[in-house]
Amino acid sequence: MATTSETEVGTAPKGGGKADGTGSWGFRQWGLLISVCAAFFLDALDNIMVGIAVPPIQADLGMSTGSVQWVVSSYVLGFGGFLLLGGRMADLIGRRRVFLVGVAIFAVGSLAGGVTDEGIVVIAARFVMGVGAAFTAPAGLSIIITNFPEGPQRNRAVGIYTACGAVGYSTGVIVGGALTEISWRWTFLLPVVVALVAFLGAVALVPRDSTADRGGATFDVAGAITVTAAMLLLVYSIVAAPEEGWTAPITLVTFLAAVVLLAAFVAIERRAAQPLLRLGLLRNRALVGASLVAAAILGTYMSFQFIGGLYLQSLRDWSPMEMALAFLPVGLLIMTIAPQAGKLIARFGVHWMIFAGFVAYTASYLLFLRIDESSSYWWVILPSVVLIGIAFPFSFPAANVQATTGVAEEEQGLAAGVLQTGYQVGAAVVLAIVTATMSVGHHEVESDATLSSYHSGLWVITGISVVTLLLTLVAAVRASARRREAGTTAQR
Template structure:
């Protein structure tokens, strides 16, 4: 799965090992640029965890049904996943800085509207708008980092810090979200507005304007943009709704069929247009495709684990939102501690071995969590799984980002980031939908404790199975990468992938 574009990613990693000791220190402006861009990732993590905690109070305050309130979370995923490929390519065409600022602005407006309204439908619409803002911000921020820091040790270090900022947002959101929800759920929407403004001002001052020559001819593939965005919106919507409608229901099958037709139309358009939204040759980059599949497994299994863990603690064990938030806090603390050192770890052990080590920890975590019952001890049963997740994420997430962006021409970094982020978001939607379908938990109070626990275990079996498959695939990729490095004929230099049709 996590194979590289032949020797590209692992050859760069070998160079990192040699260059790590001579890395140039960063100036104040570089640090300011990095912090400003990382603030967007901080904001995304902060917002998601806070709104997740605030869903029950939102439902009670606005009188929303269980079916409708789930769209407070799902509409964000819909907007994010649906517009990612468009957002990534627009960053390449119109400028990464410009799209970053536009994305942060859209996010802030959506968050402000969501915090001020008294209508549940408007809250859902606001979350969709916020997802669109994140779809523009995420690929732009990643490509700004990639194009601002040289390939190798410096970039690996920057991506490790990028991960740590997301963890800091998660940790802050866990505590602040629990506390703010106790006061009023609206503050979980209004606080991100202030953070977005800080990120906007910081990026405006510190992120340099893109070189006009690097932005190409700025010709947007309108037909391709419409078809792929519509296809992704319908695909994500179908996945999110499938557990409620039924995977074999006529409506679900029709939605999947429409998405498939639109994707086929998109491929046909991209083959003919002189300025494609997504150059199809980019999908022959095995490093990028492999990293995107790994990304799908990372976020898909973790979000499902968090979903099951939240239900277990709040619904079965009757923990408060703040208690549940504190239970998951060690994940963010560990990521924030380990992730800044990810660059050195990647340089020492290699991209593939870091991803494999991450999935060893993920798999062990999910296996250990299968021990939960109605009286499980937090310290002996739950905490070990939490700690292993906190180790797994900073091992796998920065390494997947490095693999996806290594060897990609600078003019296509936004598109590559969009493909990678699509892997994260669509993977999370698919795995969570499958897990939800297999759980079949009655949340109306009609199921016994044993039946509820059985449902949680069924979901965990799916999560664990996906993690095991990914772990085996990444082990194979790591062994192949090691074998290539041992070959005397292995090339010593890397030629970036140029734009070609």
């Protein structure tokens, strides 16, 4: 995860605001940021709300356990499958246009899911919502990157962007619980309103893309088809493997097909005059390293939250609202720290911020391994929750800044798509590994066996976090050495 050079975060802004990034922004800058952040808030809010609504959806629509899990998984499938395509389309036809299309697709899917009486339509609607998010996520981040100058202003904007996601995650559990008490349909219908606000705000405040902002007029159709099909099959094989079996024919065939399609995509991109993904971009060690960090961040955290939810609700018999309040400090801490992320990155650099984040992640997961059948919330659970709330605003904004710094403006959308692919595929892969580990040798229903399965999954999460911690330490030390060497050379 080492990078070729330390991100330059202390340079003076190219326009507006003080060099420390604390200068005031105008109405249009704030409005643009809020509009883009609303889409990120919506993605986080929706994911949490629908997760809580799954049991009522199953009961109301008469869905089997095997089918209802696709209410969650189909969203991941659409999101992960179309991210690279969404990022490149933002570069080719305009970030604003793709962002607006993505928000509109998300709203239509959410509305369809809220009014249907058919389980298959709910699953299809969630897939459509995932596709919409696959367009808004890279387009939204690239809008921020290209409208806020590299340095403190951009770091500050990314920190606020992170905080808005945290608000979605932290309020989603509570809002989802409250809405589900009325009807699960409101967990689909409320996002339509938020999407409308984000759409109208973007129409009014996000500047139109000039011709110079676009990467070219041609579109690599063959590359788009092969990489989208490959990502869909890859995410599907990962999501379905715990239920189908890792060595089941369907798992092996879909995984092999994904590999073949990815190989075909690479061959196509080598010959294409206007490739969907310029393969040279993957030689950008900062982008690749940040994407691997992103995979570890969301993969370990989502798995931790999954086990934490099972532990509190299934083993301890806590209500969804009690669980929401238990995890609320995560969101509150992110909301408090994330707006200061720009200053912290400027002072310590992205590598040391990511390393510090994984120190906190690892400590959190190790502390949570102490859970038993009667663990105290204040002495066992809360310390882990607090450390997650510190780790996320340290690592998430820094990874976003690292991934997009130094990338040409005409490839910012694609770089954001690569980074978001890291987040989504990482979440799918790690969660699949964790759930498979939890099921091995733990088929009994007794509480001791259940607790043992939680510990097995937590050890996998902790192991991934430790490996990432060591790799990010190496990257931080090397980056510091390069800065010292550059400073010595400059003095000469």
